[in-house]
Amino acid sequence: MKGYEKININNGINLMLIPRDNYKTNIVTVYLKRPLNREEVTKNSLIPSVLKSATVGYPNPIAIAKKLQDLYGSTIGVSVDKMGERQVLSFRMYCVGDMYLPEPVFEDSLAMLKEIILHPLTKDGGFIKEYVDIEKTILEEDIKSKINNKGHYAxxxxxxxxxxxxxxxxxxxxxxxDLGEIDEKSLYSHYKEIIETSPIDIVIAGSFDRDEIIETVKSKFNFERKELVKIDNEQIYKKPEASYITEEMDINQGKLVLGLRTNMDYKDEKYYNLMMFSAVLGSGAHSKLFLNVREKHSLCYSIYSSLEKLKGLMFISAGIEISDYDKALELISKELDDMKQGNITSEELTNSKKFIINNLKSLNDNLSAFTDYYYSMSIQDSNRTIDDVINLVSKVEISDIVEVGKEIYLDTVYFLTGKSNN
Structure with a gap:
């Protein structure tokens, strides 16, 4: 069975259906895709929270909360994420499946989600100034607070x-x-632009009647559209020369990050060989980085590798004593070289497969994660099911890992260190 079904319902508006009868909750997520563009990124980041504050029918947060409570405790969450070189604005509605309630709420919940996205409360040609100012302040504080998590900052x-x-x-x-230049009128003008020109995906996961859902979505999201904004594919293939960057900050523990180009497209089945490379190298307590750099040499407080799949990047992150920079970099480089030379044991291969497969299976226990998995697949026009991926991972051999390792190149070494006394 396919993981999802995609249906075009309007110009640039697609409906994705993910039928699953083993959940009591249905999830409807509306994704608006924008190119990562420096000129509009801050305005885009503000819009979901402003929209969630007030609508024509529910003119304040209290009215919205009361309506959601009337829908048997349905909830709405908004977020802004980076998916490859896309900025994705998402609006997610959680509601109990109709079969578990004395009266149906799914269609009303969908109508409420539409109300928030398409019918914001306005005044004099703009959003409500009070709500825009509140969200600008919150966003400013959120951006400032990012520096508090030194690992993420690095x-x-x-x-x-x-x-x-x-x-x-x-x-x-x-x-x-950018915040000082944004007001309620300029933000509303931009909002209208993104509603009219953004590719939109409406993803419904859970238990539902397929034909009824299609007709309902078509009727509720049938509105005027213009020419869609162009979103280019990511640049993936590159053979860089490594650069080394050091930044000083008033900290006691250093943060070391290695950025690598993997030259691997997520659509390629060989991506799962790369996933295994990262798992053997630095995903979990069984990995080479954990056992050799952290445990054997006691050189770091934490260390792990991770993949940015849509961009084809790999990162190795470590928290270390500032004085251990050279030694840590040397040992991490040695583990990378060992991987590329095929110095991988059958035990490391087996443990890494178990680690990945268990993580994949756990997606079935969380409908939100399940939805995100298939939406991520759809961005690359792939419809591989979780079972498909488990099958591919199960077949990976050491020689496959060595092969993908040949195309991994160090791009950037970034070190966040303490302030010098000079």
């Missing part, structure tokens, strides 16, 4: 330097310096 700075000539370097959260 990865973001590595990306910023590594991809400085590419859209991927742009922060999906936006920039504080």
């Amino acid at each position: 990865v973001e700075k590595c990306i910023e330097n590594m991809c400085k000539q590419e859209p991927f370097s742009i922060s999906e959260d936006g920039y504080i310096e």
